[in-house]
Amino acid sequence: MASSPDPQADPRVNTRTPQSPGRLTREPNLAFRQLRGARSPGEFAAAVRRAAREIGEQVACDARYIGRVENGEIRCPNYAYERVFRYMFPGLTLADLGFSARETVRGRGARPASGTASLLHLTPRPTEPPPHDSSHQHHQNHEESDVLRRAFMTGSTATVAAVSLGLGPATAHATQSVGEAEVSAVEDAVRRIRLLDDRHGADGLYQRAAQPLRTAYALLDASASRPSTQERLHTGAGELAISVGWLAHDSGRFGEAQSHYAEALATSRLAGDPGLEAHAFCNMSFLARDMGRPREAMRAAQAGERAALALGSPRLLSLLALREAGGWAGLGDRSACEESLTRAHAHFARGAADADPEWMSFFVEAELEMLQAQCWSALGDWSRAARHAHRAAALQDPHFARNLALYRAELADDLARAGAPAESAAAGQAVLDLLSQVQSTRIQAMLADTSRILAPHRASPEVAAFLERRSAVAV
Numbered sequence: 001m002a003s004s005p006d007p008q009a010d011p012r013v014n015t016r017t018p019q020s021p022g023r024l025t026r027e028p029n030l031a032f033r034q035l036r037g038a039r040s041p042g043e044f045a046a047a048v049r050r051a052a053r054e055i056g057e058q059v060a061c062d063a064r065y066i067g068r069v070e071n072g073e074i075r076c077p078n079y080a081y082e083r084v085f086r087y088m089f090p091g092l093t094l095a096d097l098g099f100s101a102r103e104t105v106r107g108r109g110a111r112p113a114s115g116t117a118s119l120l121h122l123t124p125r126p127t128e129p130p131p132h133d134s135s136h137q138h139h140q141n142h143e144e145s146d147v148l149r150r151a152f153m154t155g156s157t158a159t160v161a162a163v164s165l166g167l168g169p170a171t172a173h174a175t176q177s178v179g180e181a182e183v184s185a186v187e188d189a190v191r192r193i194r195l196l197d198d199r200h201g202a203d204g205l206y207q208r209a210a211q212p213l214r215t216a217y218a219l220l221d222a223s224a225s226r227p228s229t230q231e232r233l234h235t236g237a238g239e240l241a242i243s244v245g246w247l248a249h250d251s252g253r254f255g256e257a258q259s260h261y262a263e264a265l266a267t268s269r270l271a272g273d274p275g276l277e278a279h280a281f282c283n284m285s286f287l288a289r290d291m292g293r294p295r296e297a298m299r300a301a302q303a304g305e306r307a308a309l310a311l312g313s314p315r316l317l318s319l320l321a322l323r324e325a326g327g328w329a330g331l332g333d334r335s336a337c338e339e340s341l342t343r344a345h346a347h348f349a350r351g352a353a354d355a356d357p358e359w360m361s362f363f364v365e366a367e368l369e370m371l372q373a374q375c376w377s378a379l380g381d382w383s384r385a386a387r388h389a390h391r392a393a394a395l396q397d398p399h400f401a402r403n404l405a406l407y408r409a410e411l412a413d414d415l416a417r418a419g420a421p422a423e424s425a426a427a428g429q430a431v432l433d434l435l436s437q438v439q440s441t442r443i444q445a446m447l448a449d450t451s452r453i454l455a456p457h458r459a460s461p462e463v464a465a466f467l468e469r470r471s472a473v474a475v
Contacts, residue, residue: 031098042354234271294330318347329378366395382418425466
């Protein structure tokens with residue numbers, strides 16, 4: 001579909017004009033609604049996620065995001081979404097899609113943010129300026145592209161990349177009233193953390209992400225302009241606590257992770273938000289398993305399942321059943337583990353639903369295989385674990401280096417324990433190939449365990465080469 005040369009005559013074109021700084025009205029995005037056609041918001045969101053995977057992007061699109069676009073709340077998509085939409089609708093511009101020009105939303109023509117919203121946004125500060133096209137020097141976009149984020153990661157440190165989380169310090173008195181700008185900033189921070197973690201791992205992100213969490217909870221002490229805004233802020237703050245907790249969890253700071261997850265659970269109870277409660281219990285179960293508390297892991301997963309029952313998301317129930325299976329496996333109860341795995345497969349087979357939470361975009365077939373591998377590994381069935389880990393690595397989109405490295409590390413460990421040292425070393429080498437892109441204490445710890453198991457097989461050339469290389473990059 002080619003765009004019309006006359007925007008006034010083309011019904012797809014949004015002819016909205018920028019509002020004055022003091023007043024910003026919201027107009028429905030009728031062009032985008034027309035492009036959705038007869039599909040439900042959930043069906044269209046699923047199509048967006050599929051298109052993203054086809055071009056190597058990851059967007060956590062759900063029915064709520066589509067609704068926010070159509071009601072005009074999202075006036076211009078971020079760069080990842082823009083690339084996906086242009087791929088889905090070739091030949092259409094942002095205006096054709098019903099969006100405002102980026103510079104009127106995020107550039108100099110944008111509405112000035114309130115005190116807290118501006119504190120919730122930082123531009124990147126790399127040690128050396130990233131390369132850029134001189135044709136764009138006249139204008140600064142405050143949301144850098146994924147390409148620039150990767151440049152910051154490879155050109156400096158993970159901490160520098162973490163600046164693109166877009167949040168900074170604030171105090172409880174920084175704002176007198178919480179509105180759309182503040183709530184959206186918190187929600188965007190959650191998405192940015194997830195994106196950076198998916199691509200680079202938790203190390204280097206955690207310390208930078210802790211401050212935005214304090215900012216979000218400071219906002220809860222301010223007065224929200226509407227009850228709906230207050231509800232979104234509670235959910236956003238809770239999800240941010242879980243995201244920061246995960247960064248602590250994945251980087252081996254278990255005590256801090258426990259505190260963040262507990263904070264999210266308390267927030268869910270205060271807000272009466274069963275979706276947030278289920279998410280908190282899901283991560284608490286995962287953490288308990290990693291801390292060697294399998295019974296606690298099993299019970300947290302069961303509590304999450306109870307919270308999730310009325311949400312209408314089979315995929316969420318599948319993930320929670322897998323968390324429960326991990327607890328049973330840690331207890332050595334093979335029968336209960338297999339029963340939980342059967343339930344997990346049954347829920348997963350029901351497919352995606354409109355009610356699937358946005359944060360569950362990571363839960364695809366590759367993750368299903370990985371979690372099964374962990375169960376069989378805990379039960380001591382190394383060969384079976386290795387088969388699932390191999391399928392997980394084969395199914396994983398290589399664009400997301402962190403998960404690919406994790407799955408290959410699981411495979412290397414399972415093969416080593418299954419008595420296949422040469423194959424384990426080959427899988428370990430594949431993990432080392434990714435460590436220039438990924439910083440994860442979890443993955444480093446897994447490689448250390450694998451190295452200890454392989455040490456007696458140093459006479460094998462493959463094993464010797466892996467051990468030597470791993471020793472050189474160990475942190």
